[in-house]
Amino acid sequence: MRYKLPVHCPSCETALQVSGLTCPQCHTVVSGNYDIPLFLRLTPEEQEFIMQFVQSSGSLKEMAAQLGNSYPTVRNRLDDIIDHIQHLQSAGHDHS
Known part of the structure; x- marks a missing residue:
């Protein structure tokens, strides 16, 4: 079973930070406080949409055909994701 990061x-809904990483080969441990990358803070559906967008070379027309949706529907979905990304960045959680 693969667990979702x-x-x-779960108690207060504050954005979590990564505090440790372990090498599965040599068991070296790196610790500190690191922000979770912005992409991983998007919903799984938003992540999937972005992956499809990249795989279609950024062609919303091609994505619309692949998804069986209209171009305006796909464009609106992209606009929603852009708004979400801007919200995450303005909330001060993106330091990259």
């Missing part, structure tokens, strides 16, 4: 605290 949590990005928000």
